Amino acid sequence: MTNSSVLPPQPDFAAGGGLLSRRMLLRGAAAGSAAGFANLAMPERARAEAEIPEWVRVAGARARGYGMPAEQEADVQRAIIEPFGELAQAFSFSGTPHHRLRGTITPSGLHFEVHHGGRPDLDPARHRLMIHGMVDRPIRLDLDALERYPMVSAVHFLECSGNSFFNAVMPEPMQAGCDMLHGLLSNSEWTGVPVRILLEEAGIRPEGRWVLAVGNDAPSLARSIPVEKLMDDAFIALYQNGERIRPEQGYPMRLLLPGFEGNMNVKWITSLWVTDAPAHTKDESGEYTEILADGSSVKFTFAMGVKSLVTHPSATMTMSGPGFYEISGIAWSGAGPIRKVEISADGGASWAEAELSGPVHPRALTRFRLPWQWEGAPALLMSRAEDATGAVQPTRSTWKAKYDPSNFLHYNAIQPWQVTPEGMVQNVYA
Amino acid sequence: MSMRSLIATALVVSLADLAAAEGPGLGAPLAADEIPFYATYVMPDGRGLPAGSGTAAEGAGIYAAKCALCHGATGVEGPVMPPVGPNDVWAKPAGRYWPYATTIFDYVRRAMPLDEPKSLSDAEAYALTAFILSRNGVIGEGDAMSAQTLPDVVMPNRENFVDVWATQGVTPW
Numbered sequence: 327m328t329n330s331s332v333l334p335p336q337p338d339f340a341a342g343g344g345l346l347s348r349r350m351l352l353r354g355a356a357a358g359s360a361a362g363f364a365n366l367a368m369p370e371r372a373r374a375e376a377e378i379p380e381w382v383r384v385a386g387a388r389a390r391g392y393g394m395p396a397e398q399e400a401d402v403q404r405a406i407i408e409p410f411g412e413l414a415q416a417f418s419f420s421g422t423p424h425h426r427l428r429g430t431i432t433p434s435g436l437h438f439e440v441h442h443g444g445r446p447d448l449d450p451a452r453h454r455l456m457i458h459g460m461v462d463r464p465i466r467l468d469l470d471a472l473e474r475y476p477m478v479s480a481v482h483f484l485e486c487s488g489n490s491f492f493n494a495v496m497p498e499p500m501q502a503g504c505d506m507l508h509g510l511l512s513n514s515e516w517t518g519v520p521v522r523i524l525l526e527e528a529g530i531r532p533e534g535r536w537v538l539a540v541g542n543d544a545p546s547l548a549r550s551i552p553v554e555k556l557m558d559d560a561f562i563a564l565y566q567n568g569e570r571i572r573p574e575q576g577y578p579m580r581l582l583l584p585g586f587e588g589n590m591n592v593k594w595i596t597s598l599w600v601t602d603a604p605a606h607t608k609d610e611s612g613e614y615t616e617i618l619a620d621g622s623s624v625k626f627t628f629a630m631g632v633k634s635l636v637t638h639p640s641a642t643m644t645m646s647g648p649g650f651y652e653i654s655g656i657a658w659s660g661a662g663p664i665r666k667v668e669i670s671a672d673g674g675a676s677w678a679e680a681e682l683s684g685p686v687h688p689r690a691l692t693r694f695r696l697p698w699q700w701e702g703a704p705a706l707l708m709s710r711a712e713d714a715t716g717a718v719q720p721t722r723s724t725w726k727a728k729y730d731p732s733n734f735l736h737y738n739a740i741q742p743w744q745v746t747p748e749g750m751v752q753n754v755y756a
Numbered sequence: 757m758s759m760r761s762l763i764a765t766a767l768v769v770s771l772a773d774l775a776a777a778e779g780p781g782l783g784a785p786l787a788a789d790e791i792p793f794y795a796t797y798v799m800p801d802g803r804g805l806p807a808g809s810g811t812a813a814e815g816a817g818i819y820a821a822k823c824a825l826c827h828g829a830t831g832v833e834g835p836v837m838p839p840v841g842p843n844d845v846w847a848k849p850a851g852r853y854w855p856y857a858t859t860i861f862d863y864v865r866r867a868m869p870l871d872e873p874k875s876l877s878d879a880e881a882y883a884l885t886a887f888i889l890s891r892n893g894v895i896g897e898g899d900a901m902s903a904q905t906l907p908d909v910v911m912p913n914r915e916n917f918v919d920v921w922a923t924q925g926v927t928p929w
Contacts, residue, residue, distance in 0.1 A: 414826055414836050416870050443870065456786055456795055465783025466790065475779045523779040538797050545867035546794035546874075552921060585926070597795035605797035608863040611854040612837075615917065616929075617847060623913070624929055625855075626921035631928040661928055717928070732847035736929070 340678035343671025343705050346697040348681040351652075395433075402426045404436055405505035416444035416544065419486075421509015424637045428654065430683070430691045431481070432512035434567050439574045440486045440510060440588060442609075443545035448594055450578040453542060455524075455562065459600035462529030469564070469578050475519040478561055480584065481690040483658045485630050486510035487587035487614055491734035493722070493741070499753040503642040507753060508635050508741070513658075513691035514575075516582050518563035521556045521598070534600035538607070539581050542596035549590045550604035551583065555628075559584050562595065585660030585689040586628045587736075589614055617730035630660030632719055633738040634667055634694070634711035645749030648702035653680070656691045659713035663687065666712045667694040673706035673742065673756055674721075680709070688714075705745040706756060722755050794866045794874070800856040802907030809902035810883025812890035818880055819887050822869050831891050840891045851892035855917055857909035861885045861901070882906075 338347040395402065404420035420439045422432055432438075439445075450469055458464035489510035492500045500507065525537075530553070537556055541547040551560070563571060563582040571577045576593030583590050589609055604610065604626070615625045634657035639645060653671075657664045663686045668677040680694035694709070712718045722739040742756040798804040819831070827833075831840030831851075839860075841849030850860055865881040867873050876884070886901040895901070895909060920929045 410826070410836050414870055417836070443867065443873065456791060457783065458786055458791055458795070463783070464786035464788075464791075466786040467783050471782040471784075474782060519779070524783070527779055527781055527783050540795050544870075544873045548794075548797055548866075550797075555926070597791075599796050601799070603799065605862075606800055606854075606856045606859050607797055608850075608854075608859055608867070611856065611859045612848040612850060615848070621916070623853075623917045624920050625917045626919055627929045628921060629926050629928040659928075661926065715927070730847065 337699055339699075340696075341670065341672070341676040343676075343703075344699040344701055345653075345669060345671045345676075345678040346699055348679065348696055350697045351681055351695065402436070404438065405503070405509055407506065417442060418444065419510065421505040422512045424504035424508060424511070424635065424656065425640045425643065426505075428638070428693075430513055430656065430693050431567060432514060434514065434569065434572050434575070437512040437514060437566070437572065437575055438484075438486065438510045440488070441574075442547055443543055445574050446543040446594060448542055448573075448577065453578055453594075454596060455579065456597045457524055457528040457600070458597070459537075460531045460534035460602065461525070461600050462531065463527075465524075465528050467524070472519055472562065472564060472579065475523060477517050477519055477564075479515060479517040479565075480559075480561075481513065481515045481687045482582065482584045483511060483513045483689065483691050484588045484591055485633075485658070485660075487589060487627075487630070487735045489588075490737045490739075490741075493739070493753070493755070494725075494734040494737035495732070499755050501641060501753055504635065504637055504640050507641065510588070511658075511691075513656075514566045515568065516561070516563040517565035517568070518561040518579070518582060521560040521562060521581075522558075524562070525553075525556060525598070525600070528600075530600055533602050536601050536604050538597070538599040538601060538605050539590070539592040539595055540597040540599070541576075541592045542594040547589075547592060547609065548605065548607040549592055549609055550601070550607060551581075551590060552628075553600075555583055555586070556598075583628075585630060585662075587614060587630055587660075590628065614735060616733050616735050618733075619727060619729055621730065627736060630658075631736060631738040632659035632661065632664070632711050632713040632717045633657070634664075634709040634719060635741050636669070636707050636709045636743060639707070639745065639751045640743055641751055641753040643751045645700060645745060645751065647749070648700055651698045651700055653696045653698045653707065655680075655694055655709050657682075657694055657709070657711035658689070658691050659711070659715075659717065660689060661717060662689065662714040664692040664711055665714050665716075667692075668710045668712075669694075669696050670708045670710070671698065671705045674708055677710065700745070702747055702749075704747055706754070707743045707745060708740050708756075710740055798858045798862040800858050800907070802858060802903060805858070805861070805903035805906060806878045807903065808878040808882055809900045809905075810879050810881070810886050811900045812883075812886045812895075812897050814879075815883035815885070815887025815890075818876075818884055822872075822876075823884070826870065831888065839888045849892070851888040851894060852911075853913050855911055855914040857885065857889060857894070857901075857906055857911055860888055861906060
């Protein structure tokens with residue numbers, strides 16, 4: 327976090343704890359550019375003493391075929407989470423470091439991973455997408471064939487339904503960054519072929535109401551998908567952020583079901599088997615069902631609820647002294663576009679509406695921002711998102727009351743960050 | 757029919773094809789023998805179950821050799837999602853919590869063991885299914901599991917699920 331002592335003369339407070347009006351973002355920018363013009367004439371002496379770094383005295387490096395992040399950014403990595411370590415290595419996750427990112431698109435190399443059987447060493451030349459079951463014409467398509475189909479491009483988040491599981495079940499809040507706490511969430515521009523076109527080509531029959539999607543990986547991961555979703559906005563994604571999908575996201579093709587829990591967006595997809603009923607696969611029987619407070623369970627809980635997260639500042643960060651900061655974070659919902667994000671700096675006593683950085687895509691991460699004057703006093707930062715259906719994030723205690731204590735799926739509670747007078751930012755339950 | 761009308765007819769037919777299909781129609785015919793078993797799933801009513809059978813006694817030895825390391829010596833210890841319940845590790849043990857016993861057979865056959873999936877024979881998958889069900893008290897120790905018996909197993913938690921897709925569709929629960 328960096329701060330600045332430059333503030334417009336009369337702070338326009340929007341809520342308690344130093345939250346400023348989002349209008350000040352624009353006003354501040356205008357003042358800054360005016361100051362730039364005023365300082366254009368530099369004194370003669372300053373120019374003579376200025377450092378001339380060595381890299382401006384030599385020719386730079388040549389062009390290269392594939393660009394990589396700056397060497398100095400090499401520590402921006404996914405956080406590896408392996409619940410069972412060496413015992414079950416293929417059951418392996420990695421979390422996106424949201425506290426190191428400031429936009430909405432997740433760089434492909436930092437997209438989260440959840441593997442139930444590891445990343446397969448797949449030969450794309452031998453990969454096939456089969457469409458069969460309750461269809462008139464069972465067909466198979468290879469990558470070259472799919473390349474010739476009409477495609478769509480859309481920005482969508484993917485979130486593991488187990489994202490934020492530490493906060494859901496740990497008795498005391500774990501002190502870790504957004505990569506560990508909320509990293510099983512990423513956002514990409516995906517490009518691929520609408521599933522509807524393929525199901526129609528195969529001649530899907532009226533009795534075909536569900537489709538089993540199967541991956542070409544070791545566990546042959548399988549999920550039952552309602553036909554309505556597949557005929558609506560589902561597609562077979564071939565490209566992620568413009569380039570071919572990364573191996574850990576399903577190369578050479580994955581299912582994309584906008585807004586639905588990550589596990590259903592089957593990676594390395596090889597089969598769409600049209601059926602008259604859900605198969606009740608392992609993942610829809612036990613792995614991704616939720617036990618409620620009364621001991622009953624809910625199944626086929628597909629769409630992800632509305633959620634948000636302040637990424638700057640966030641746990642493990644340290645404030646660099648009192649002064650001006652920009653609070654920044656991400657909001658998303660599986661039900662549609664984000665309508666509003668409110669921020670509190672006083673633990674929910676007062677709220678100010680944040681600026682949404684457009685365009686606001688449905689079922690995609692939306693960046694929000696709000697200026698903040700931190701005076702060095704204890705603060706409790708929260709963000710609370712509302713989506714276009716009017717759904718609002720619950721508090722942790724409200725969310726916990728719905729479920730059995732063991733449940734860690736579909737956790738979408740408000741995330742409070744505590745800022746100490748020393749500037750430490752900590753994960754708290756509030 | 758004149759050449760002109762032939763061309764006109766052909767044009768109308770191809771335009772009609774285009775209207776019916778938005779894609780180029782490049783799907784190649786898929787023959788039944790090209791479809792591996794894991795591209796389908798055994799359904800709760802038993803559709804898709806293969807021949808063969810196995811008992812808990814047969815499954816015990818396979819479990820000890822191939823499963824116990826991750827799931828625990830008796831199926832309750834874990835650490836990886838123990839299939840026998842109740843246990844202190846995992847609230848949703850397969851042999852007690854899952855609504856249909858057919859899922860155990862299919863999942864074991866396609867995905868287990870983690871490091872050597874699809875290595876088990878159908879008889880071995882039936883035997884392991886019988887072992888897990890028996891350890892959970894869902895079937896008797898001597899009950900053989902097969903295409904005939906497995907669909908009739910009534911799982912204790914079956915009626916305890918609310919189908920959220922059926923009740924509210926895409927609205928998050």
